[in-house]
Amino acid sequence: MKDSDKLKFVGQWQRWLSPTGNTGDAVFRAAMFAVALLLLLIVAAMIVALASHSRLSIREFGFGFLTGREWNPIKGQFGALAFIYGTIVSSLIALLISVPLSLGIAIFLVEQAPYYVSRPITFLVELLAAIPSVVYGLWGIFVLAPFLRVHVEPNLAHWFGWLPLFQGPITGIGLLTGGVILAIMVTPIISAVVRDVLAAVPNTQREAALALGATKWETTRVVLVNGAPGIAGAVILGLGRAIGETMAVTMVIGNRPEISLSLFQPSYTLASVIANEFTEATADIYLSALIELGLILFLVTFVVNAIARLLVWRVTRRTSGVGMAA
Amino acid sequence: MFSKKIRRARFVLILIALAAFLLTGCGSGTQIRLQGAGATFPNPLYQKWLSEYGKQHPNIKIDYQSIGSGGGIKQIQARTVDFGASDSPMKDEDLKAAPGEILHIPTVLGAVVITYNLSGASQTLRFTPEVVADIFLGKIKKWADPRLKTDNAGVNLPDGDITVVYRSDGSGTSAVFTDYLSKVSPEWKEKVGSGTSPKWPVGIGAKGNEGVAGQIKQTPNTIGYVELAYAVQNKLPVAVIKNKAGNFIEPSIDAVTAAAAASVATTPEDLRVSITDAAGATAYPISSYTYILAYKAQPDAVKGKALVDFLWWGIHDGEAFAKDLRYAPLPDEIVKRAEAKINSITAGGKPLR
Numbered sequence: 001m002k003d004s005d006k007l008k009f010v011g012q013w014q015r016w017l018s019p020t021g022n023t024g025d026a027v028f029r030a031a032m033f034a035v036a037l038l039l040l041l042i043v044a045a046m047i048v049a050l051a052s053h054s055r056l057s058i059r060e061f062g063f064g065f066l067t068g069r070e071w072n073p074i075k076g077q078f079g080a081l082a083f084i085y086g087t088i089v090s091s092l093i094a095l096l097i098s099v100p101l102s103l104g105i106a107i108f109l110v111e112q113a114p115y116y117v118s119r120p121i122t123f124l125v126e127l128l129a130a131i132p133s134v135v136y137g138l139w140g141i142f143v144l145a146p147f148l149r150v151h152v153e154p155n156l157a158h159w160f161g162w163l164p165l166f167q168g169p170i171t172g173i174g175l176l177t178g179g180v181i182l183a184i185m186v187t188p189i190i191s192a193v194v195r196d197v198l199a200a201v202p203n204t205q206r207e208a209a210l211a212l213g214a215t216k217w218e219t220t221r222v223v224l225v226n227g228a229p230g231i232a233g234a235v236i237l238g239l240g241r242a243i244g245e246t247m248a249v250t251m252v253i254g255n256r257p258e259i260s261l262s263l264f265q266p267s268y269t270l271a272s273v274i275a276n277e278f279t280e281a282t283a284d285i286y287l288s289a290l291i292e293l294g295l296i297l298f299l300v301t302f303v304v305n306a307i308a309r310l311l312v313w314r315v316t317r318r319t320s321g322v323g324m325a326a
Numbered sequence: 327m328f329s330k331k332i333r334r335a336r337f338v339l340i341l342i343a344l345a346a347f348l349l350t351g352c353g354s355g356t357q358i359r360l361q362g363a364g365a366t367f368p369n370p371l372y373q374k375w376l377s378e379y380g381k382q383h384p385n386i387k388i389d390y391q392s393i394g395s396g397g398g399i400k401q402i403q404a405r406t407v408d409f410g411a412s413d414s415p416m417k418d419e420d421l422k423a424a425p426g427e428i429l430h431i432p433t434v435l436g437a438v439v440i441t442y443n444l445s446g447a448s449q450t451l452r453f454t455p456e457v458v459a460d461i462f463l464g465k466i467k468k469w470a471d472p473r474l475k476t477d478n479a480g481v482n483l484p485d486g487d488i489t490v491v492y493r494s495d496g497s498g499t500s501a502v503f504t505d506y507l508s509k510v511s512p513e514w515k516e517k518v519g520s521g522t523s524p525k526w527p528v529g530i531g532a533k534g535n536e537g538v539a540g541q542i543k544q545t546p547n548t549i550g551y552v553e554l555a556y557a558v559q560n561k562l563p564v565a566v567i568k569n570k571a572g573n574f575i576e577p578s579i580d581a582v583t584a585a586a587a588a589s590v591a592t593t594p595e596d597l598r599v600s601i602t603d604a605a606g607a608t609a610y611p612i613s614s615y616t617y618i619l620a621y622k623a624q625p626d627a628v629k630g631k632a633l634v635d636f637l638w639w640g641i642h643d644g645e646a647f648a649k650d651l652r653y654a655p656l657p658d659e660i661v662k663r664a665e666a667k668i669n670s671i672t673a674g675g676k677p678l679r
Contacts, residue, residue, distance in 0.1 A: 072525040073496075074518070141540050149545070171489055171545060173530045255494030255531025266530045272494075276533065279394030280496025280522040282420060 047298065054292035056285055065292060071257040073277070078289035080296055082257040086175065086267035087300060090249065091242040093179025093263070094186055099235055101183070102191035103224075109191075110198040111220050122195065128188035137251035140181045145172035145252055148180065153264060164261040171254075176263040178253035182245055186238035193237060197230030198223055232312035236305055243301050246271040270297040356385060358632045363391040364398020364411030367436055367498050367553060368616045371651050372411070375644045379636060386632050395498050396522065402428060402619045408633055410619035413498025414505075414522075415598035427622040429667050430597045431637055432615040434645070435586050435654035437554035438503045439577045439612070440565040441539065444469065445484040445546045451565045452477045452574050455603070455611070458567070459511030461549060462490055463518075464528035469547060484547055490529030491541045491550035496522040499535070502614040503551050506602035510611075551612075554582070555652035569611045570603050581610035582654035590659045597663060613654070620671065627673035634678040637668050 017026035051058075057065065061078060068079020105125065109118045149172025156166045201223045209219040224231070246269075254266020255276065270293050281287045362372070369392035376388050393401075395412040402410030403424045415430055440458065442451060457473055460466045466473065469483045493500045504520035518524050532541040535556040542548045542562075554577050557564050566574045575581050588606025593599045603611045618637060624630025641664050645655040656664065669679050 070525075073523045074521040074525065141537070141544060146544055169487060169489070171530060173541070173545075250494065250533055251537065255533070256526075256529070268531075276495040276531075277523050278496075280396035280498075282396040282399050282417075 047295070050291055050295040050298060054288050054295050056288035057292045060285060061289075065289070066296070069257075069259060071273075073281070073283070073286050076283070076285060078286070080270070080293055082259050083268050083270045083273055083293060084296065084300060085259045086178075086253065086257075087243055087269040087271070087297070088304075090175055090178040090182055090253065090267065090269060091239060091304075093176065094182035094242045095235065095239060097180065097183035098187040098190055098238060102187050102194055102234070102238075103231070105187070105191040106194035106198055107220055107224075109195050111216070111223065122192075125188045125195075126192055129192060133185065133245060133248040134251075136181055136185055137248035140177065140248060140252040144181060144184075145177050148172050148177055157264075165263050168260070168262040168264045170264055171266075173252060173254045173266060174262075174264050175253065175260075175267040178249045178267065178269070179263070181248050181252055182242045185245060185248060186242050189241060190234045190238040193234035194227070194231050197227040197234065200230070201226045229312055232308065236308045236312075239304060239308065240301060243304065244271055244297070245269075246275045250276060270294075270300070358386045358629060360386070360388040360408045360629060360633055360636070361391075361406075362388065362409040362411060362618070363393050363401045363407045364619070365395045365413045365498055365616055366392040367413050368411065368434060368653070370555075371434060371644075371648060371653050374647050374651060375636075375640055378644075378647065379639055383635075386636070388636060394496065395501075396496065398619065402621075405621075405625075408620075408629060409637075411617065412619060413614060413616045414501045415600075415615075415617060416619065424621075428619050429622050429671065430617045430619060431641070431664050431667055432597055432617055432656055432660055433640055434648045434656065435582045435601075435613055435615055436502075437577050437582045437585075437610055437613045437654070438499055438506070438551050439554050439557045439562075440549065440551050440567065441542055441557055441562040442549040442565065443542045443546055444481075444563075445486065449481045450563065450576075451481065452568070453565050454568045455506075455510035459507050459514050461488060462492075462507060462527070462529075463511070463514060464490070486547035489545060489548045490526070491538050491545075491548050492526045492529050492531055493534070493538060493551075494531030495533050497534075498522065498614075498616070499551065499553055500524060502602065503612060505600050505614075506612045509600075509603040554579075558652050567611055569607075569609055570605050571607045571609070573607055575608065575610045577610050577612075579649055579652065579654045581608055582613040583657055585609035585611065585613040586615070586654070586660060587657035590657065593660070593663070597660075597667065622671055623675075624671060624673040624678065627676070627678070630671065630673040631678045634668055634671050638665070638679065641665070641668075 014021070014026060017029050057078065061068065065078065065080055066084070067081055068077070069081045070077040070079045071082060109122055113121065149170055153170045153172065153176070157170065160166045205222055205226055206219050209222045214222070249269055250272035253269065253272065255268050255272060256266035257268045257273070258265065260267070274290055274293055274297075278290055281290055369390070372390045376390060380387065390411070395414065398410035398412050399416055399420055401407045403420065405425065413436070416428065421428055440453065444451070454477060457466060457477065460473075467487055468485070469488055470485050474483060501520060501522045504514075504518065504524050507518070508515040508520045518527065530541070532538045532550075535552045538550045538552050539556065539560055539562060542550050552562065557577075564577055566576050569575050584606050585601050585604035588604045588609045589599060589601040597615075597617075599615070601613050601615065604613065618640075620633060620637070624633065641656065641661055645661075648655045669677065671678050
């Protein structure tokens with residue numbers, strides 16, 4: 001390498017690190033880059049560790065692990081489909097309930113409520129997010145499950161019993177209860193983030209809408225469109241929590257690795273089965289299968305997030321003419 | 327000036343604290359530490375043992391982590407602990423996978439009881455083994471089943487469907503219960519088998535004894551199984567079960583010890599035995615030993631000696647604490663055979679007792 005080339009090379013690095021040529025900026029940028037890289041390394045290390053420890057099970061069951069419905073540790077049969085189904089369906093139920101609820105809470109707090117009402121409610125919503133999940137689980141067993149069993153599920157079966165979703169014996173324990181408890185747990189998270197997003201929409205947008213003669217509702221719509229990417233981000237955050245939630249769900253979902261269309265039937269999630277069975281798993285293949293479930297949980301979260309991001313991207317591209325606030 | 331004084335006083339205090347720390351640090355040079363890990367079921371008893379034994383032997387510090395029998399077996403195999411603990415005896419292949427010979431020292435006995443919720447009625451139910459198996463197989467679906475009625479004349483059985491509640495977490499309790507069902511029902515043995523996390527034919531899963539008990543209390547027409555100690559402490563209704571000799575036996579500490587005593591003749595030399603469905607006239611049929619696992623050849627003479635002394639104390643003086651905590655003490659014959667096991671532990675080829 002010629003000296004001039006060397007100088008050029010160093011110069012390139014310096015310019016990349018600090019376009020202004022300031023040494024402090026370069027150091028800061030390098031440090032931040034290292035931190036960002038560390039995050040990637042941690043994720044990579046997790047995937048590598050999960051994959052290497054589940055090697056035994058991957059080799060034994062191959063792709064059939066993903067499509068197998070049987071989970072029988074005694075007979076050495078392991079399939080993840082029932083857990084994947086339970087995880088996704090319970091999270092979807094949670095979002096179905098919590099997204100409209102959270103949007104309503106956030107819109108009320110930002111657009112409608114007077115200051116002296118919105119402050120204490122905001123505080124309470126954020127307090128809900130801080131409750132440990134085992135407390136939600138206990139509340140689920142002793143309050144929510146009996147309530148659903150006595151008041152909600154019989155009515156669902158009576159009015160909507162013709163749908164396969166609401167058939168079968170009613171115990172208060174199952175996919176529906178799991179979904180509802182998840183909804184209650186993710187609502188404070190989603191609504192807190194959406195509230196911040198809506199609050200960040202510039203007031204000029206509202207004033208412009210009002211000046212054009214828009215009603216309160218039409219103004220709110222303008223604000224919502226502005227905040228769309230941020231709202232989607234909030235939903236993804238909530239979804240992530242719902243997919244990974246363990247304790248509260250395992251206490252009310254019934255812990256049964258079966259796929260049933262009925263929401264009254266017990267089900268099982270990936271996170272729950274790992275927490276339940278890990279301590280007593282002695283056989284190597286059993287342990288390996290449980291770790292592979294962890295790998296799948298990782299991938300499910302990844303795929304769901306990617307799909308959600310893609311949707312957001314498409315929506316925001318279509319509405320980008322309105323401008324972005326978050 | 328004032329602040330200077332305070333600063334000096336603080337400095338002296340720090341010096342004293344440092345000196346005290348160093349002195350106790352030196353003291354711990356002669357202290358022996360033992361690590362144990364494993365079964366959750368005997369954990370309350372082992373914690374009591376550790377605190378009582380610690381009072382008598384201040385120079386020995388023993389820790390026990392209740393991480394589950396599976397974890398206990400893994401850790402003793404990997405030699406990361408000085409002793410393991412397990413509710414069910416180790417399998418042959420697990421023993422072979424260990425780097426040395428592992429001994430099973432029985433410590434106490436436990437039992438699994440059947441508890442239920444008959445729409446709030448608190449009558450005692452009587453079950454034959456066949457009926458228990460068929461309920462958990464899902465073949466008996468209603469409480470008003472004729473087979474339940476014949477054994478429970480006079481009990482007002484509700485007209486509802488039976489909801490089975492099982493342990494969702496891997497557990498020695500499930501292992502003992504399914505071991506019993508496998509012995510009394512060929513169909514159970516073939517379809518389900520026995521283990522810590524079986525694939526239950528029917529029902530819903532709840533986490534831990536407290537989860538199963540909570541679910542049963544909350545839901546009418548449920549049936550499930552929990553540890554005897556847990557059922558007694560929480561005053562749950564428990565079923566009376568017909569044993570091998572044909573007698574209906576109420577679960578109790580004495581009936582559990584009787585089951586072990588009745589099985590002495592069939593207990594193998596290494597003490598790895600299942601005592602479910604035991605033959606004695608007063609034996610409660612869903613009982614089991616819980617074991618401490620230790621290497622026969624101890625790597626360290628000092629620690630090995632401490633472990634051997636502790637185990638000896640446990641199966642003699644320690645048994646006195648069992649009944650208060652609702653565990654059944656070992657029968658005398660088994661104590662003798664456990665003594666022989668403890669006496670066979672060596673370090674560097676020399677016996678430790």
